Amino acid sequence: MTVIQVQALSKTYGRSRGIQDLSFQVDAKQILGFLGPNGAGKTTTIRTLLGMLRPTSGTASILGLDIQKQSVEIRRKVGYLPGELNLYPDMNALDVLTYFASLRGITLPRLSHELIQQLQLDPKKPICKLSKGNKQKIGIIQAFMHDPQVLILDEPTSGLDPLLQHTFDGLILEAKKQGKAVLLSSHVLGEVDRTADQILIIKQGQVVAQRPLMELKNQAQQQVEVEFAALPPLHRLHNVPAVVESRIQGNTVVFTVTGNMDAFIKALAQYEVLTLRSLSANLESLFMDFYKEDSDVQRV
Ligand SMILES: Nc1ncnc2c1ncn2[C@@H]1O[C@H](COP(=O)(O)OP(=O)(O)OP(=O)(O)O)[C@@H](O)[C@H]1O
Ligand SMILES: [Mg+2]
Incomplete structure (x- = not known):
């Protein structure tokens, strides 16, 4: 079952290019590794999918809901982790998570307490006293805590130590097992290697590669x-x-x-x-080839 469907989606910022003619899909029980160099357009894609940016052209739907007409419902249903998380510095994790839950019209779910334990977060410490990685944990918990069918995660493990990265791998692999669809934007190739089924690489706002990870590995x-x-x-x-x-x-x-x-x-x-x-197989060198400035932007 297709959960995220993107059709010829484009978003330009005035004259500057954001994304151009992007088409892809994410199915239930699938993790799509969304890769590309800095400024390629990953965050733009994600923000457009969540209705925070209006597409210049093209269409997309999540769980059958139109990203332009039904964005409020989409945001309620999707677990979303933004690339840059702004949290109120004086609140603690528990306050913030309760607040995020209230935005979804729910009380703090039980799952949030399990995630706090699993990620070893101090729920009572004020945000301003938390390290970068510990703040990131709050972002991860709020994305997962309402047990959403779709997870859209923009660089979820930035700032996490290797042990926590592995804990996170476990979280998304479990989500996949439960039939969820995961769009995972990342610069951590190891994480993508360990978790993704499909790979989508974009550069300068356009798709340069889109195929199963296994196929990419065989080609490496x-x-x-x-x-x-x-x-x-x-x-x-x-x-x-x-x-x-x-x-x-x-x-x-x-x-x-x-x-x-x-x-x-x-x-x-x-x-x-x-x-x-x-x-x-040297996956990293293969990714590097796609990333390099001089390699052509073309559909493959
Ligand atoms: N608000 C904005 N106004 C104008 N241009 C923007 C804006 N946001 C992003 N861009 C441009 O759109 C392009 C894509 O940026 P985007 O943030 O989507 O890249 P990214 O793939 O998420 O990069 P990174 O890996 O660094 O997070 C870049 O050229 C960027 O400069
Ligand atoms: Mg980004």
Whole structure:
């Protein structure tokens, strides 16, 4: 079931570009990792989806509700974590969460207390005395506490230490298991790697890649370390199209390989191989390629 449906959505800020012709969807039981360099348009997309910005053109719906005509209902139903959270400095976490609940027309849900425990937040300490990460926890709790069917999270783990990042991974993986749809904007590639099913990468307001994470990983460059009995003539192996480069250390060669491995394995088989080790796919370098300034903005 499609929960978030975005059709040719554009938003320009006067003359400056925000997002251009963006189309994607997020299904129930799915986590969409929403990536892109600073200024790519992630926050603009999210704020437009929540009715805080009016789209210049295009349409979108969340849970079948139109983002322009039914934004009040959408905001009530969605769990939203803004990129920049402004909290009243003199209130404590409990006050703030009670206030957020009242905006939704509910009393403080029981789930909020469980989340406070799980994230180890001091609920009575004034906000102005909390660290950045501890303030961020309040944002996470208010997004999850009413058990929404849809979570829209703009850089949710910024400021969280690695342990809490993992706790957070657990929260969204559990939400997914329960059938929720999650739109996760993030710069933390490890987090996206651990949680997302689909990846959407935008740059300069346009989609540059949109595909399942597994597919992206299969396409990523792999490093294969091969120890030969005697170093073979490497130009023969370099002629294999999948081989991008190689590094030699004695009789050991680390090949960088991309795509279908078949021809490479067959070429290797002509020589005596003592050991062969496949190092994990380098997802980070793949993302970097998409992020680079000089790579083309194009639909793929
Ligand atoms: N209120 C605004 N007025 C004019 N331009 C804006 C406004 N907000 C954002 N922009 C521009 O829109 C583009 C997209 O910004 P946006 O904040 O959506 O990027 P982002 O992908 O969320 O970046 P980051 O990773 O830094 O959070 C940028 O070029 C930005 O300068
Ligand atoms: Mg942003």
